[in-house]
Amino acid sequence: MTVRTEELVLNVGPQHPSTHGVLRLILHLDGEVITRAEPVIGYLHRGTEKLAESLNYTQIIPYTDRMDYVSAMTNNYVLCHTVETAMGIQVPERAEYIRVICMELQRIASHLVWWGTFLLDLGALSPFLYAFKDRETILDFFNELTGARMTYNYMRVGGVKWDVPDGWIEKLKDFVQYMKKRVNEYEALVSGNEIFLHRVRGIGVIDAKTALEYGLSGPALRSAGIKWDLRRDEPYSIYDRFDFDIPVGKNGDCLDRYQIRIEEIRQSLRILEQALAQFPPDGDIMGKVPRVIRPPEGELYVRIESPRGEIGCHLVSKGKQEPYRLKFRRPSFWNLQILPKLLVGQPMSNLIAILGAVDIILGEVDG
C-alpha cells in the first residue's frame, strides 16, 4: 500500500517566539525535515539610509541607534568614525577611552542578550533571566552616562556628548570583577549540559570557504576557523593599546559560535579592565570640530567590529551638510544570507538552534 504524502508548508513568523522580531521563514517540510526555506525580510524596514540623505550628520546618529538596537554604541561609533576619518578630525584621548569602554560594555550586553535568548530558544528558561539581570546592570551604567537605556545617541563627530559621572569608573571596575565570576557561573550552568551539547554540537556547520563566499563576519566567521577581528586586524580607535585574544572555532558549528561568544565576553572584560586602568583622569571629551560638519567630496568606506560582525559605513559626500549617499553594511543582514543553505535537510528543531546561533537583530537586517 502506498500512502499519499504531502509537503507541509509552514509559515514561521513574522510573529513567532523564536524569530527574534519580525523575520518570516516559509518552510517546506517533509515530516519534520526542512526541504526548502525562504526567508522573507523587510517587515521592520524604516529606510534609514534614504532618510539619512536629507539629514545632517549629527541628526543621523539617533537613526543608527535604531538599526542594531541591541548594540547601539557600535552603530553610533561607526558613523562618527567615518565622518571623523573623512574630515581628519582628531578625537581627544579621554573621549576615545570612553568610546572603547562603551563599545566593550555594549558588546557584553549584546552577547548576554544573545546568550539568554539562544538558550531560551533551546528551551532553557533561567539563563534568559540571569543574562537580563546582568545586562540590566550594564544598561544602568549607560543610563547614568547617557540618560538612555537602549538608544543612547551618545557619540558625536569628534567625541562624546557627556563626560563620565563621578564614581562611574570605580563602579564599573567593581562590575568587571563581578562579571568575570558571573561568566564562569554561566558556563557552569550551561556549557557542560549534555542536552545542550547534543542540541548544538555538529549543527549548522559552516566551513571556511562557504563562510568567506557568503561574506560572513563576526562570530559566525570565526567559528569557521578564520581569525579575523577588525579590532585586531585593522585597529581603529585605541584598540591597538590593549592586549586581548581572538577566540576562533574549529568545527564551525553552533557550539563553536556559542563558545566564541562566551569567550568574547571574557575578552571584552579584559579590554575593559585595561581601559579602566589606563583611563585618563582629565581631558577634553570633544575634539575641534567645525560648526558645520561638511566632509570633503569623495567616497569612503569605514568598518569596525560590532558584536555581530563587520559593520561598515560607506559615505558618498558631495561636500554638503547632508550625505549624498550613506550605505551601512549591516552584519546581521549579511550573516542571515546563509540561513536557507544551512537549513536544508535539517529537522525543524535545528532551525531554532541554527537561527539562534546566527544572532540576528531584525532592526539591522531590515535597515
Next chain:
Amino acid sequence: MTRFMEQPLGWGNFLVFAASAVALLAVVLFAVVYLIYFERKFIGWMQYRVGPNRVGPFGLLQTVADVAKLLLKEDIIPKRADRDLYILAPVLAYFPSFTVLAVIPYSEEIYFTNLNAGVLYYIAVSGLTIIGVVIAGWASNNSYSLLGAMRSGAQMISYEIPLVMSILGTVLISGSMNIRTIVLEQDGWFWNWNIFPQFIGFLVFVVAAVAELARTPFDLPEAENELVAGYHVEYTGFRFAFFMLTEYVYMIAMSGLATAIFLGGWHAPAPFLDFIPGLVWFLIKWAFCVFFLYWVRATMPRVRIDQLMTFGWKYLIPLSLVNIFLTAIFMEIVR
C-alpha cells in the same frame, strides 16, 4: 473507605462514592490552582524574580484570576477546524487524567478503589489521553498543532513502554499489581522503600515519567519556541484551560504514583515516626516529586525529537529490561 469497599453496592454507598469523587475533584482543582502558583513562585525564586505577588496576599489569588480570565474569554473555534472533534478533544484528553487518580492510595485509609491490576489500570487509562491530544492537533487544522500532535503521539507511545517496564521490577518484588499492596510491602524503615532495591528502575521511571508528562526537558509537544504551543495552539478560553488542567492533574497523578510505588507511599521513613499520619507523609513525598519537576524545568534545555526517540528506544527500554531481568534473578535466588 475500606469499610465501604467491602459492602455490596447499594444506594447508600453509591452516594458515598459519588460524594467522595466530587470531593476529590474539588481537591484536585484546588491543588492544580496552587500547583501553578507554586510553580511560578519557585521558578521565580530560582531566577531572581519574585513570581506572582499582585493578586491577593502573596499573589495567592493569581491563578484564580487566571482561571477566571480563561473562563470568561471568548471561545473561538477556527472556521476550518473540524468542529465536532475540536470540541470533543479537550474532554477526551481530560477525563482519563482524572480517572487515574482513583487507583492511587493516599493513605492506608483513603483510596478510591483497591484494584488488583492497579498498575495496569493506571498505564492503560493514562494512555487514552493521547487520543484527545492527537485529535486536538488534527482537528485544529493548523500546521503547528499538527506537528505538535505528531510529536506528542510519538513521545507518549514511546515512553509508556519504559514507564511500564520500570514499574515491573517493583511488581516482581511485591508480587502484586495492586498499588496498595505494593505500598504495604514497603513497610518499616526507609531502606525498604522500592527506590533502594529498584534504583535502576527508579531512574528509568523518573525519565520516562517526565517525558510522559511532557515537561522540560521533554516538553517537545509544546515546544514554545519552535511550535509556539503545539497541539493546543488554536484553543482558547476554557477549552485551553482543560488542556492545562489535564497536564497538571497528570502531574499530581504521576507524582502520586512515584510516591506510592518507589517512595513508600504513606509510610514514615522510620517506624518510630509512625505517630504522624500517613497522609502527611504521602503529601511530603508527593510535594518533593512535584518540586523536582519544577526544579528540572528551571534548569534544563529541551531535547530534540529524534534524540528523544533514540534515548527512549535505545537506552531506556534496554535498561529497564535489564532491570527486570536482574530483579527476576534476584527474586529467584532469594525465594
